[in-house]
Amino acid sequence: MARAAAFDLEDFLARSRALDLSGIDWSRARAEPLSAAERRILPYFIDVESYTIAYLRALLNTAAIRDAEICDFLGCWLYEEAYHGRALARFLREAGHPLDPRRPKSVERPARAWEALQDAAASALSRAFAQDFVAVHMTWGAIQELSTLNGYRRLAERTENSALAEIVRRVMRDESRHFSFYYHKAEERLSRSPRAQRLTAFLVKRFWKPVGAGIMPQAEIDFLVGYLFSGPRGLEEVRHVxxxxxxxxxxxxxxxxEDYVSAARDRLGRDPADAAQMRQGKAHSI
Ligand SMILES: [Fe+2]
Ligand SMILES: [Fe+2]
Known part of the structure; x- marks a missing residue:
C-alpha cells in the first residue's frame, strides 16, 4: 500500500491564515460574465463552507477530541473554511448578486433525516468503538475535502470570470492542505486497525453523500455535481477522487x-430546464 507523503502539522499551523485576497481586481467581478449556473451554485459553496462549524461539532463529540494533532488542526481548519465562505460571498456582492439576507443560514436549516441518523449513529458508535471511529471521520473528511478541491478546480476551469477564477484558485490551495491532513490521518488510523477498516467501509458505504448533501435540497446537489463533473474532464476528476x-x-x-454523479445525471436528465441551464453554463452571461 503506497503511503501518502507525511503531513507537516507544524508547518500547516504556522501558515494558517485568513484567505489572502490582496491584489484581486474586484472590478472584474462585475465586468466579466457570470453564468446563471454559477449564480446558482455559488451560494451552495458558501453554505457548505459555513456549515463547517456543524461538522466540527459532530467531530468533537467523538474520540477525535483526544487526538492532540486533530484538535490542533481543527481550530485552523474552521478558521480557513469560514474565510472561504466570506470571500465567495464578497465576490457575489461585487458581481452585483449579493446573497439574500433573509435566506436561512446553513446551520439553521433543519437537518435531513439521514444527517440526523448519521449524528445519532456517530455518537453511539463513537462510544462503542472509540478510537476506531476516528478513522471513519478522517476518511470521510478526506473524501469531502478532495471532492471539494476538485469541484473548485472545475469551477475555476469553466468560469469566464477572472476574479472568480483567481479567488477559487487561492481557496484550492487551502483545500489541498486540508485534504492532506485528513488523508494522512485516515491512512494512519486505518492502517493500524483492521476493525477500523471494516467499520469505515461499513459506514461510508451506507451513509456517505457529497459534502452539503444533508443541508441542501437534492435538486441543488444534483445540479451542482452535474455542472461541475459533466463531460470527459469532469469524469476524469471524479475518477481521480x-x-x-x-x-x-x-x-x-x-x-x-462516480456512482453519485451518474445517479445525479440520470435524475437531471428528467428536468429539461436544469439540463438547458447547465449546457448554457458558459454562454449564459448576465
Ligand atoms: Fe473551504
Ligand atoms: Fe477544506
Whole structure:
C-alpha cells in the first residue's frame, strides 16, 4: 500500500491564515460574465463552507477530541473554511448578486433525516468503538475535502470570470492542505486497525453523500455535481477522487463519487430546464 507523503502539522499551523485576497481586481467581478449556473451554485459553496462549524461539532463529540494533532488542526481548519465562505460571498456582492439576507443560514436549516441518523449513529458508535471511529471521520473528511478541491478546480476551469477564477484558485490551495491532513490521518488510523477498516467501509458505504448533501435540497446537489463533473474532464476528476480514496487501507472498493454523479445525471436528465441551464453554463452571461 503506497503511503501518502507525511503531513507537516507544524508547518500547516504556522501558515494558517485568513484567505489572502490582496491584489484581486474586484472590478472584474462585475465586468466579466457570470453564468446563471454559477449564480446558482455559488451560494451552495458558501453554505457548505459555513456549515463547517456543524461538522466540527459532530467531530468533537467523538474520540477525535483526544487526538492532540486533530484538535490542533481543527481550530485552523474552521478558521480557513469560514474565510472561504466570506470571500465567495464578497465576490457575489461585487458581481452585483449579493446573497439574500433573509435566506436561512446553513446551520439553521433543519437537518435531513439521514444527517440526523448519521449524528445519532456517530455518537453511539463513537462510544462503542472509540478510537476506531476516528478513522471513519478522517476518511470521510478526506473524501469531502478532495471532492471539494476538485469541484473548485472545475469551477475555476469553466468560469469566464477572472476574479472568480483567481479567488477559487487561492481557496484550492487551502483545500489541498486540508485534504492532506485528513488523508494522512485516515491512512494512519486505518492502517493500524483492521476493525477500523471494516467499520469505515461499513459506514461510508451506507451513509456517505457529497459534502452539503444533508443541508441542501437534492435538486441543488444534483445540479451542482452535474455542472461541475459533466463531460470527459469532469469524469476524469471524479475518477481521480475515487481512485485516491480507494488507495486507503480497506477502501479499495470505493467509487462513491462516480456512482453519485451518474445517479445525479440520470435524475437531471428528467428536468429539461436544469439540463438547458447547465449546457448554457458558459454562454449564459448576465
Ligand atoms: Fe473551504
Ligand atoms: Fe477544506
Amino acid at each position: 475515487d481512485r485516491t480514496i480507494a488507495r486507503l487501507p480497506g477502501m479499495g472498493w470505493f467509487r462513491g463519487l
